[in-house]
Amino acid sequence: MARRIKLLSMELSNQIAAGEVIERPSSIVKELFENAIDAGATQIMLELEHGGKEKILLRDNGFGIEKDDLILALTPHATSKIYSLEELEAIQSMGFRGEALASIGSIAKVKITSKVANAPHAWSINNQLGNELIPASHPIGTSIEVAQVFYNTPARRKFLKAERTEYAHIDDLIKKFMLCHFDIALTILHNGKEVKSFPVADTPQKQQARIAQICGEEFIENAIIVQEASMDLTLQGWIAKPQFSKSRADLQYFYVNGRIIKDKLIAHAIKQAYKDVLHHLRYPAFILFFNINPATVDVNVHPTKHELRFRESRLVHDFLFAKIHHALSHTRPTLYEEEIEEEQSLTYQAPSLKPMEKNELDNKRLYWQDDSNRPNYSNSQLAQSHNQDLRLYERLIGKAANQFSSTEELASNTTIKKDKWQSATQLSMPLDELDIDHEIATKEIQTVPQLQLEDKKYPLGFAVAQVHGIFILSQTEDGLIVVDMHAAHERVLYEKVKALWANNKVVSQQLLLPITFELSTILLDVLLQHEKMLSKLGFVYAPLGEKTLVVREIPVYLKSSHIEDLLLNIAKSLELSTQSKEIDDYINQILATMSCHKAVRANDNLTLQEMNHLLREMEQTARADQCNHGRPTWVKVSVADLDKLFMRGQ
Incomplete structure (x- = not known):
């Protein structure tokens, strides 16, 4: 038989509302804390028993509650924070609904004691004593005591966790308040003992x-x-x-x-x-x-x-x-x-x-x-210390740096890998100096940027060796730097190609011999679908049959040796990407893939000039502390750390 519609009692309505607002003791602390903030409190004391399950007492020095308003404080939808629809549409207080205290009172024993500035004494109200107003002694401000949470709703109380867990939720909430309200001092007591104290942070x-x-x-x-x-x-x-x-x-x-x-x-x-x-x-x-x-x-x-x-x-x-x-x-x-x-x-x-x-x-x-924890170097001391490093660096690479009389001779004798470092040297040049005609596909590197040993400081120091074909070891004025050369070069290239893309400076170079390779029909369709986008990056290609792609132009900063692998990876990446992805995400993903393929790899032998060029590039590159995948590009070991390792001075 169908049940008739019946109006719920006020007590049951409040308990249902409490289910939406009060989940656990930390929910009560949140509501009380927000009320104290709205009351202009600068000093708050929070006392807890058994993780707040048995007792929550919050005392503040705010402006208090008027005597005639105390009874309304425990009444549903009674508030001092909004009076009109206009105030509701531009809320500037922490709380505003007016159901928090009423909801708390429906599932716990609540006692409120408050005194305003001009009142001769405080007044107290207790929901267990018929909400009768009782004179009380209390400083200016308000104390709200909540005892035996969910005492009248056993089904809700049994879902509360252990004391430690409930206290941890309250502690996490307090951290959030204290990181925002530096003008409030807070003292927390748990089971009669002071556990935390936060003084006012006014400086x-x-x-x-x-x-x-x-x-x-x-x-x-x-x-x-x-x-x-x-x-x-x-x-x-x-x-x-x-x-x-x-x-x-x-x-x-x-x-x-x-x-x-x-x-x-x-x-x-x-x-x-x-x-x-x-x-x-x-x-x-x-x-x-x-x-x-x-x-x-x-x-x-x-x-x-x-x-x-x-x-x-x-x-x-x-x-x-x-x-x-x-x-x-x-x-x-x-x-x-x-x-x-x-x-x-x-x-x-x-x-x-x-x-x-x-x-x-x-x-x-x-x-x-x-x-006070850092060495107090004067400018002259720093300059003298760094000049010593420069002289050491001159002894390390001076002969190599001055060995060749011309850039052509230097290019012919260095061990630069042309397919790896052409992009780095070209992208380090001003954009208007880039040679973007057809000869760029066949020319070797024309210049290798040389280190200017002027009186300036370099955060990443000077390279002294390449370790295991993977890392660059560099000496600074106060320690050692270890650089992951692939990750670092990848970031440098990525930031530069992003800048070229953002400034519409991406240009193509026509290949003397087009590149032709086979791929699956699905990947070919993906590349054809995104042909317009990839053409803006400098790729010009066309289908040649059902499973063959011919590439006629590539970006000016790439070499042709890895184009097949690069385009296959781009196609696979675009195939896996969701269609809801924005165009910028597509572009950045492609640019990151291109940078990763172009960056130097493990066991690529670099000269000291090449290593130092990469260090200088890193110092000028945004986000150089991490590669495109979020891995660190360099770490530092200070002289103090080395002293500790070898127990020097102990």
Whole structure:
């Protein structure tokens, strides 16, 4: 028999609502913490028992709750944060729905005690005592005690985990709040013992200490400060260099107008920004604050307010991608002095709910490095030390560098592999100096860039040897550098062909003898389908029968010896790619494949001049710290590390 429609009781309705808002004790802590932030609190004390399952007490020094409002605080859909539809459409507070305390009160025992500034004393209300107002003693601010979570819903309580697990969820939540609200001091007690304390971080040094306490010193050492503003969009915070990647996405903090957010659009934009420099099995680390006009974002799409919807989603995605991608472009070898200059030119402003003006961005500074831990070199000392390195380098390669009297003689006597290094030497030249006529297909390298031994410093030092045909060993003024020559050359070529493509400088060279090879019908169809796109890259080809392709022109920076393998790999890559992929992804994937094929490989013997040319190229190339696949291109071993290995001075 069909059941009749019946109006639910208020108690059951609140318990259903609680199921949407309250998942576990950490959900309660989140709601209480957000209320304290909205109340203007600067001091918060959080006391927990048994991971929050038995007791959660949060005390703040905010502006408190009026006596007549205390009863309404536990009433569903009663709030002080929005009064009209206009305020709902431009929310600037952390909470706004007004169902949090009522929902908590429906599944736990709740006691609220609060005092406002002008009141003679505090007032208290307890949902277990009929919501009767009782005079109480309390400083200005509010205390909310939640006891025995899910005591009246046993089915929900049995799904709670062990005490350690529930506390871990709360601890993770607290980290997110503390990384955003530097102006709040927090003390946490668990089972009667103080377990954590966060003082107010009102200076750059204190902010750095708080971040180190939560994320670790290694994050600080590898962090890049991001500070960008455009129109009504502002992005600030820290992103980690690609070499500081994680096996899990457990160090990713993103805030929109001060609100903790996990959003697919944002995650995709950040992932795309790291795409060229991060290994596909690793995750980036970041702490980012994104400010946007509240009227252009809807935070009322999910009960927990973790998700949101942007009115101009494409604009937001492109802004985040462009700014993070640009910041990562500076990940290249630099000297200590250059790092200090970059740090001093960067500032950080705590997140605000309103878009910030440019002059506001220049008010505060945050210096990542502690100068007391670094050698205090004067300019004269640095110059003298580096001149000694230059003299050593002159002794190492001076004879080789001056052995030949002409570039033709040098080209005929060096062991440069023409099919590997022609691209590197040509792409290092200005674009207007490139010889792009038909002779380029038959000419050898005309010049080999020689090192100018002037009084300047080189972050990657000078090459002294090639190890196992794979690595370049280089000496710097304070240690040793080991470079993966294939990975490094691959990045250098990739960035240059991307620049040529972006500036429409890609040109073709006609082959004296066209290349003909067979391939499967499927791959041939793929290449014919993408013929227009590949022609823009410099490839000109046509079918010759059902399974044969004839290639008549190739990009000017390639040699013909590997074209067959390259086009087969491109065809296979395009075949496996989804059709939803954007054209830029196709292009970058093809350019990366071309760079990988063109880069030097293991057991390619390089001269010292060639190795140093690659080091100089790396120093001038964006994102040179990683190859196109996210692998590191170089590592450094300092003299101090070597001293430790050999126990020198001990």
